[in-house]
Amino acid sequence: MLAVMAIFLSAATPTFLSQENVLWVLYSFAVIGLASIGMLLVLAAGDIDLSIGAQIGLAAIIAGRIVFHHPETPDVLVFGASIASGMFFGLINGIIVTKFKFNAFIATLATGYIGRGVIVIISESRNFTGFSDDLSFVGQGRILGIPNLVLILFVLAVFWTWVLRRTVFGKYLFAIGGNASAARLSGVPVDRIRMLAFVLCGAMGALAGFLLACRLGVAEQTIGVGYEMEAVAGAVIGGVSIFGGIGSVLGVVIGSAAMAVIRNGLVLLQIGAMWQLLATGSIIVAAVSIDGIRRKIRG
Structure with missing residues (x-):
């Protein structure tokens, strides 16, 4: 599907293959990919996190506020504060879902709205504004012509592939998504693993928000709006089951690339914003139907 879309857009509009547009697609792909990998972690366990858009926005705003009001703050502390906000957000989600037994869909939808208020x-x-030159380079720079954000995505994709395939945590995660009751009877600490998945999802969402703010050079309160659907779509299109137990990082990366190309193609073809939302929703429905x-x- 990704190849067909790329061929079609190349023929439909000469702008698609321009250097400027390709870079725009790569930057968008990297942010969606990071968020989608975070979504994979909770989907694999049979949960979902609809607050990831708020996690992205909160991490960006915290980084922006720090660099604006305290420009002397070391970059590493700015980064740490952003990631910590996402992990704390994920911890709250994990506690609500595992300890208070709330449905993950409802719980994270509610915390997402709360996060937007915060x-x-x-x-x-x-x-x-006021991001340092080093932070701007992280978000906007390129190494050997490849955007730093894409390099970061691929490094993390390799890391999470190893975690999910080779570690006990990864095996437990998919076991819980496949059959939580059987996993619990087998001695798997189900609630602990699910909570950790929410925390790690929050970290990935926060990383996406931090890097997005560094790329834009400004932290706006609207950053991250709608990214929860982009993350779900990228994961589901990449073969992750919304019912849990199935998925791969490689599939998520390809699915995220497809979402970035779709978004870019709709803009190049001058499709209205409302029709873009309709197209995104339809793609999610189709992907979920295929999964079923x-x-x-x-x-």
Whole structure:
């Protein structure tokens, strides 16, 4: 599907293959990819995190507020504060879902709205600038012509592939998504693993938000809006089952690339914003339907 879309857009608009547009697609792909990998971690265990858009926005706003009001703060501390905000956000989600037994869909939808409120309060309805040259290079720079964000995505993709395939945590995660009751009877600490998945998802969402703010050079209170659907779509299109137990990082990376190309193609073809939302929703429905058909066939 990704190859077909690329060929079609190359023929439909000469702008698609321009250097400027290709870079725009790569930057968008990297941010969606990071968020989608985070979504993979919770989907693999049979959960979902619809607050990842708020996690992205909160991490960006915290980084922006720090560099704006305290420009002397070392970059590593700015980065640490952003990632910590996402991990704390994920911990709250994990506690609500595992300890209070809330449905993950409802719980994270609610915390996402709460997170958006916190973003408005912290941002004071203003945009923050003042990112250092080093942070700007991380978000905007390139090494051997490849954007730093894409390099970061691929390094983390390799890391998470190893974690999910070779570690006990990865095996437990998919076991829980496949059959939580059987995993619990087998001695798997189900609640602990699910909570850790939410925390790590929050870290990945925060990393995406931090890097997005560094790329833009400004932290706006609207950063991350709609990215929860982009992350879900990137993961599901990449073969991750929303019912848990199935998925791969490679599939998520390809699915994220497809979402970035789709988004870019709709803009190049001058499709209206409302139609873009309709297209994204339709793609998610189609991907979920295919996932359901696959499950029936396997059954």
